[in-house]
Amino acid sequence: MSPLRLAFMGSPDFAVPALEALHQAGHDIAVVYTQPPRPAGRGQRETPCPVHRKALELGLPTRHPVRLRRDEAEHRAFADLGLDAAVVAAYGLILPSAMLSAPRRGCLNIHASLLPRWRGAAPIQAAILAGDTETGITIMQMDEGLDTGPMLLSGRVPIRETDGVQVVHDALAGLGCELILRALEEDPPPVPQPEDGATYAPKLSKADGQMPWSEDATALARRVRALNPWPGTFFLHQGQPVRVTEAVADDAAGDVPPGTVLDGLPRIACGRGALRLLQLQRPGRASQPADAFLRGYALPPGTILG
The missing domain is CATH 3.10.25.10 (Formyl transferase, C-terminal domain)
Incomplete structure (x- = not known):
């Protein structure tokens, strides 16, 4: 497969393996969007998030806007990149329609659940809290809803009775790498999510x-x-x-x-x-x-x- 011109949009540790996998596969990552640096540690020094740090290590250009919804200059800059696709993994900001539709193949989300179960901000934690015996990754074509877009690929991961969140997190991050590479190569047809069975995983505090x-x-x-x-x-x-x-x-x-x-x-x-x-x-x-x-x-x- 010829390399694709991509944007990558993610912030926490979960998204780092996918960024590395896309880079190692030879895709042209035009820009990496992350959450902006924030104060951390005893000294409250401005600290970049894990994806930001990995992008700098790989020599990739980064952008970290505070908000996107009404930032028309950011919308234009994103459209001017001439992207084949954007890959999104736990980015942390809602993408407006102008950005969702800008890449030729749209924006593909690596979501850490078997949609439509556990849409929302904390799907791994929600699955463990509920006593689910399995979870997974869904590669989803993003739309303007909350994790409601059509599905492209999915894969499953068991949750054992002794598994903590880090164990499940790491298994899903690895599976996400495999599935996003397949989705970009195979370009599978989108399948609408079922209308019933949707559950939501709210942000934790x-x-x-x-x-x-x-x-x-x-x-x-x-x-x-x-x-x-x-x-x-x-x-x-x-x-x-x-x-x-x-x-x-x-x-x-x-x-x-x-x-x-x-x-x-x-x-x-x-x-x-x-x-x-x-x-x-x-x-x-x-x-x-x-x-x-x-x-x-x-x-x-x-x-x-x-």
Whole structure:
């Protein structure tokens, strides 16, 4: 296949392998769009996102506008690139119709779910939270809706009971590379998404990480696997957050209020069953196995956690 003239639009780690794969395949990447650098770290220094850093490493030109919807100059600049296609992977900005229609073959999105299930901002986390046993990648022809465009290719990845978000994330990122290269080479016909079965994965916030002890212990164990490392899962004790970085569902808790510390393992009573905490982390400290953590931090049985 002759190399295509492309724009790449992405920001987080998930998108980096696809950018590398397109570059290694010899496609002409005219520009890489990313989110703008933002303050990070203790010094709050302006820091480029992972895709921005990789583009600079590869010697590719970058653009990082703050917004696109009403930026007609950006629309014209994008159209003037004379693109065959744009590849989009977790970019973070909504593309207006003027940009969606500018490339000859439109804009192709690497979406981390089996559409129409888990449209939206956090599909990997949503699949784990829901207890799905599989997820996948859909290469989608973008339209103006929220992940509603017709599908070009898809592939599946299992979710095992012990898989955390990073394991699933990495498997999907690798699969996305394979499928976007195939989609560009094969130019498969678009297939409309089914009208039923659509679910949505909203953007996550730090507040989503607080442990709702009234839920089933199995659901809380999935929450820990889905939300670490970000936004992280935590409970409040003596007004301070304590992160739970690994946990498993355990036996029934008995007749005590949800959130009650049951014993020194420690196990925490839930709405149904108990959650055994395996790894814990105090603010500013490294994550530790629960037994080591408790040598320096008391959680006496009978304590009720927030």
